[in-house]
Amino acid sequence: MSIRLSRRASALALAAATTLVLASCSSGSADTDSGEAAEEGGWDVTLQLSWIKNEEFAGEYIADSEGYYEEAGFDGVELVAGPSTGVAELLGGTADIALSDAVAVGTAIANEDAPLTIIGATFQANPFTILSLADGANLATPEDLVGTQIGVQDSNLALFQAFLAANGIDEGDVEVVPVQYDPAPLTNGEVDGFFAYTTNEAITVELAGNEITNLELAQNGLPFVAETVVVTDETLANERDMLKAFLKAEVQGWSDAVADPQLGADLAMETYGADLDLDPEKTLRGSEAQNLLVTSDETEENGLFTISEELQSATIDSLAGAGVEVTADELFDLSLLEEMYSENPDLVDYAG
Template sequence: MHQTLCTLRIILLPVVLVFSLAGSVATASIQTPASPPLEKVSLQLSWKHQFEFAGFYAAAQQGYFAEQGLDVDIREYREGVDLVDEVTSGRADFGIYSDDLIFERMDGRPVVLLANYFKRYPLVFLAQPGLKTLDDLKGGKLMISNKGRKSMVVRAALHRAGLTPGENLELLDHTFDVGPLIRAEVDAMSAFRSNEPFFLDRQNISYEVIELSDTLPGLGDINLYTSETQAALHPERTRAFVEASNRGWRYALDHPEETVDLILQRYKPQASREALLFEAGQVRELMLPDRFP
């Protein structure tokens, strides 16, 4: 009997070793190699955190950037920053700029347009009741930001209407609120159609909207761009950033309330939830996703 047990032990031992080794091999085979670390890149925004940049926030939150191997630092605009220089110098990898990006390129600055999101020009003039056209502003006061004064669309619109700052139109520094218009201290003010009208509507203030988009049709806003150097050295990374951003915009437009809550919780904007939801609706119209899928 003892001899029989010894024989069984001798026979079983190799079997146990085989199963043990097989288990080790199986365990090793299902261990996936560690994912490479995400590549850090930066996006310089053209203004403060709000819904006009919602697609980029959504791309980060939903993991679309991470799926492309990117860890994106989204930077809010700071007063005095030269947005184009920020990217062409390499301090930021990507940037957002207005329609004037085209003219920056024409002036020889090494920028590359990657994507355009707003298909309609968002800047308008909000005017006192009865002032319906640019012609009606002759001899009046226009409150406008420094960026607005430099806009090629604004300059072309004023020129076409025969308005010359300092002669038949007084330009005033922008206070970035609608108070001067409400108090009739100005005849008109520059505004983003997705922002300032909300505050006038909420107070039941009457006003006119003077469109500028007909001056240079075809120009939009929220243009994603990079530098020639970045595009040449990192073509795959550039392509991956655009693809993730596009997915983010689709998600943001399909889930506006969720995206507004994300902006409020993570990016701490100055605007209220109600104002951001108003902006979300306006952004959808500016992007015209049904016409430009």
């Protein structure tokens, strides 16, 4: 039995031995293993977002504004802006659920024995890229990185190092320049490349009139899932009804976002990220671009947030190539999503 499965077995045994649900990693007070509680609702949870409140969380905004969370039984879902991988918040008990990436979660499990689990994934392909200017460094292959200066944010440093490792590039061959999230250092010529999202900074630089080159991690050794829904093993063991309700509302929200990218863009600009002064053109383009990552042939067949065995394997191989040793059983548990779709089969056809 794997370490992860042993932890889960212990958590389940503990839950069975007590008459009270342990909720130290959750702010909710409902007995979420109770069918009656699921019907009555009453859950209050904190969702740690991986980024600022731009269009990236269109599905969450729609689930909130359209009442999907409320219909699923939640009194409130607090959306906490990042940037953050969510690992510290989950382990520290300040978040009940986090949106993160498989590398951050897998690294925490492998290196710290962190009791975390991915229960679904918004993005079937991760949006990370090394962005460069076509008339500048024009970084088109991993080998092009050797001898360059790359702007990398602190929160993405481990992921960038994983990318180098996966492509056999020594960290000493690339100079990492600490940057924030504004791509100005790239357009100003201070760095040769910039760690970015294809759905965010890449669009910003392109809209400024630059021809860009994307060196996408998903196409170059790290095809892992991203914007994963992550919880602690304790929450997974003790709050299954709550998590299934959350996944249902998430699928409903993202189904609407896929059908109408303008809706998610408008909610980001006018409500949830109203204080960010988001650019309308960029926000809509980002909303449209991320829908290409949210959907795939597999989601059309199995539903949003699903992670096929093939994609799980590709994610595990990505982590192994970066020196992170973790198994699919240790990283993923999709049983809740399977149960949710079994109980709500109409949600599979999000494009219908």
